[in-house]
Ligand SMILES: [Zn+2]
């Protein structure tokens with residue numbers, strides 16, 4: 623999907639950009655840049671300059687393919703890059719898994735609140751931290 627979106631938008635999904643995105647999907651939880659770099663190096667069996675990975679992440683964020691979870695300083699793939707939306711992530715503090723949901727009511731509320739303040743929103747990433755269902759089941763206390 624990312625490749626066809628890039629084609630439609632006239633931007634290029636380079637090999638590194640694609641690899642970073644694929645890795646994030648494979649890992650399936652918020653991942654820091656250094657862990658990504660290490661995983662890429664293992665996968666390609668060669669060193670990778672960190673700035674190239676940061677640039678790839680910037681590109682992926684600018685296209686809406688990836689969101690940054692500021693509190694974890696980590697990156698997570700966005701489930702709906704084809705259109706602009708608020709990314710709403712539920713993140714488990716025990717296992718680190720994240721789930722992205724869409725909540726148009728929340729988006730509307732935030733848009734209204736911002737309008738009331740005369741505040742122009744440029745980017746919205748909402749993160750909710752807690753304990754996921756499987757961690758709760760594993761440790762009910
Ligand atoms: Zn999203």
Ligand SMILES: [Zn+2]
Pocket residue numbers: 714715716717718719753754755756757758
């Ligand atoms: Zn969990």
